[in-house]
Amino acid sequence: MALPAGEGVVSYNAAISRCARAGLYARALALFREMRGRGLRADEYTLPPLLNSAALMRGPPPAAVAALHALLLHAGLALHLHVANALVDAYARLPRAGCAAAAAARAVFDEMPRRDVVTWTSLLTGLARAGAHAAAVRAYHGMVAAGVQPDEFAVAAVLSSCAGSTMLDVGRSVHATAVRLGLGPFRSVGNSLVSMYAKTGALRDARAVFDAMPARCTITWTALIVGYAQNGRGRRSLEVYADMVRSGCRPDYVTFIGLLFACSHAGLVDAGRAHFRSMVADYGIAPGPDHYACMVDLLGRAGRLDEAMDLLNRSSTELDATVWKSLLGACRVHRNAELAERAAEMVWRLDPTDAVPYVMLSNLYSRARRWGDVARIRALMKARGVTKEPGCSWVGVNGVTHLFHVEDRGHPRAAEIYRKVEEMTERIRGEGYVPDTDWALQDEAPEGRQRGLAYHSERLAVAFGLLAVPAAAPIRVFKNLRVCGDCHTAIKMVAKVYGREIILRDANCFHHMKGGECSCGDYW
């Protein structure tokens, strides 16, 4: 690994850069140590690939980036734009370091005397990576306000955050800006537009962008396949896949996740099995945990829990928590408490603080009216100090997001909204709606349970949508968790009775509700 004696800084820089590009991060850092041992000083070409390596290294000593930071301050390289940009990016990339690293990235960013589009994009993607999509969108606006013109990298990144935070209106305006700046022809921009429109439920726009793209790649096709699947149009996903293959574009690992996801959501069991086999046989792609998770969904949906278990037992890859959570979901639908307990154990073995299994088990027992077991799960959750994310729903009207929690009275129009909820309940009762109180929390009195159901966050958001969204437009509601079964039934009926299209996107999938039907086919 050593370079011949007598090599200079330029040779080391080139070697370090090659290692970093090839993903040999530890080796890049080792070369740097060797270089310093020979009395050579790092310059502005040495540091960017080093910072990159330090941030991306597997199981990194978290101090590596900070140590390089100290070193570059000493070397007087802090004001070099490429170096500072790499530093912002490195801090923003540190895995699991969370707030501290984000704050460090921000601090470096704030102290830079000059920032270009790369600086802003590094900050933006760092925020997006941490799941702070709304903050990423704010960073984009900050960049524009600072007079820095977005390029195709920045636009692609912010569109991805628009999708992540379901900001369709902002996404549309970024789209317009991109076209104005002449960025429309970039494939990355088209790809992120297709995905953004699909993820915010605007399928027609996704398709229009796709059709207008001058050139497509695997990512483009995959985005559309996933887009249709997420919106309950799994059969259409399969048609798109057929077109993709016909066009000569090769599907990859991600494409098959989307394709299996589509089969699962559309209940196409045979097609799913066939594509799973084809992935290996025709494309030589080894199935990963994501593919197994899709297959478990698919088989679970068909009630074939045994076949799902069989597939998992024969798998050659290491299975992760998502697989066991899929199995839990299937158990939830088929009310198989025994297998669910085993799946929950598998999740907890990997992460005992994951709230999902507790909630799923609790709901499952609740539906089975096994209150003792519900109490046991809750006690376990409490003892282990696990808290679940509070459920909330939101709806965007005229660019303003209105957020609701359960029994939330904080909205300025709360009185009106609650009257609307009462009216909704009355009108759907007339259509035969009966509250399914098994979905309510069990520690409430029966009448309290019904009341609690009526004021779930998704109902409040729909009621507000009925009040505030023009009659011709669909009501787009988003929920951070899975929609409750009773709300699903109720909102479907609301869509019918009020003659409205309601698009509810929950943590798992889209629900396009119209005329009493839902695109999810009542399986989610």
Add this chain to the structure above:
DNA sequence: ATAGGGTTAG
């Protein structure tokens, strides 16, 4: 010789 992006997805 150096810095940032787009497709999974819970």
